[in-house]
Amino acid sequence: MRFFLFLPFLLLRAQTSLAIVPFYPWLSSLWHYEDLLYLSPYFNTAKTNRTVNGSVIAAEWVRVAYHDMANANVGAGTGGIDMSIAFELDRPENPGQGLKDALNDFRTIYSPNVNMADSIAMGVVFALASSGGPLIPFRGGRIQVNSAGPLGVPQPQESLESHIEAFRRQGFSTTEMIQLVACGHSLGGVRNPDFVNMVPEDGVHKFFDSSQATFDNNVITEYLDSTTQNPLAVTQNATFRSDLRIFNSDGNKTMQAYVLPLFLYLRSDFSSLANPDAFASTCATVMEKMINTVPSGVKLTEPVEPAQFTVARMFLTAQAANQTQISVTTRWLNPSSNNKVTIFWSDKLHPSNCSREICSATAKTMSDQPVEPVSFAPSMLAIINPHRFHKFVFSISSTVVPDKFWFEVEDSAVKSGLFIGDNGGQGFTRADNLDVFLDTVRTTEATTDSSLKFVVAVRKSNRPSKISIEYVDISADAAPDFNPNIGTKDFSLDSSIAPTFEYEFWTAPVPVLFSTYTLSVVRDGKSIILDENQILADRVNIL
Structure with missing residues (x-):
């Protein structure tokens, strides 16, 4: 069972009231965040589930986020997820091609509305969701720096006291340190030549648990039953057993809390819930805290939730027969089985010629899954297909100058009648009126x-x-x-x-x-x- 945090509450309420569902103006920065989170032509499941040279991509995306955040000083209000990692890759604390590969992945989605720092944070959301983990709420608005920050990533050979101090500086308690390390090490592993002291064999990977591409609590259960092959717990050189020192820093109480039966948990004094669901829930909390670590002057947005209605894509082409073909795809949240969406438009030059019957078209339902584009965002799949896509393909005279579009949604889930999708009253407009x-x-x-x-x-x-x-x-x-x-x-x-x-x-x-x-x-x-x-x-x- 997955924990999706705010989403079950949102979807339950959405069935009875549309008022709580956020509105994001078309092509605004919030619209771009929402579009990437729930349609995501770049961050799709096929990308995050791929393996390159034996390395799990989802693990690399989580790792680059922590290494970017790790030099934060929460007390001083500095550092965090800010893209400083791009200028810190020559440091011994940041070894490995995987960090560079992850940054190249995020480089491909850059836009003025979604900078590299936000992309790194969003990558963690997708990495966990695509590998079977929890869906973390995403907030946008990080700043992107253009220089290196101070040293700060804990290294395996350092002492437990050094690790505790590093995580304290980053804003994490000792319990949260254990949780974050366990959660981060649910995916991936260690490879030669990045850590030759732990993996001396040329080209070999040693994984943190037996399900290196799946987010689960095997990293804990295998540690507790002494079957673990986690190189940071059992490597021959004891100096590099940082996971062993961290996991055992409270006598394994935090680790054991994840595997206790519920009746024993209720009789215990552990601060975590129990079992794999408890692991997912706790990881969602500490991972969200990690990606939301930003300088004190940065204000992040509210969590970007799925919009009730949005225009996903609009494409145009001029036809030889003095017609302009318009293709529009919309998304509708939590539909009933019999919803209907109609598009309307106005003619700027000849408004009297644009009656409801003439200047309108009805969409066909595409499916409950994304069809255009054909990629699947992990977060879309994680919320169990709460959208329905409707596609319009129609032609208008090339002499028509449509100054705005709007939509009417008929759906039995809407208790108050028609839902009007008109971009907050402004209509969906194109600045040049198709000139x-x-x-x-x-x-x-x-x-x-x-x-x-x-x-x-x-x-x-x-x-x-x-x-x-x-x-x-x-x-x-x-x-x-x-x-x-x-x-x-x-x-x-x-x-x-x-x-x-x-x-x-x-x-x-x-x-x-x-x-x-x-x-x-x-x-x-x-x-x-x-x-x-x-x-x-x-x-x-x-x-």
């Missing part, structure tokens, strides 16, 4: 194994003076600080693409390996952002 937009079909058709040409449709009657794209280029080798490389290209008219009645087509070359992009136009001396931090539907599995 310029990425032509999704033409862009994806231009994709090859070695090149990518972005194609935008430009209304001939209202040409801008400039169109540009800013993209996250992940094709180049990582920079020394593992920050992504941001590229910019200007578009120009492409005479090789036949114009339609309303639109001509401009193109710009972009490297094949990119993550997100932002389109902007300049008109009358003013710059307008069109698509902020978007992705292409078939280019989501790029790690």
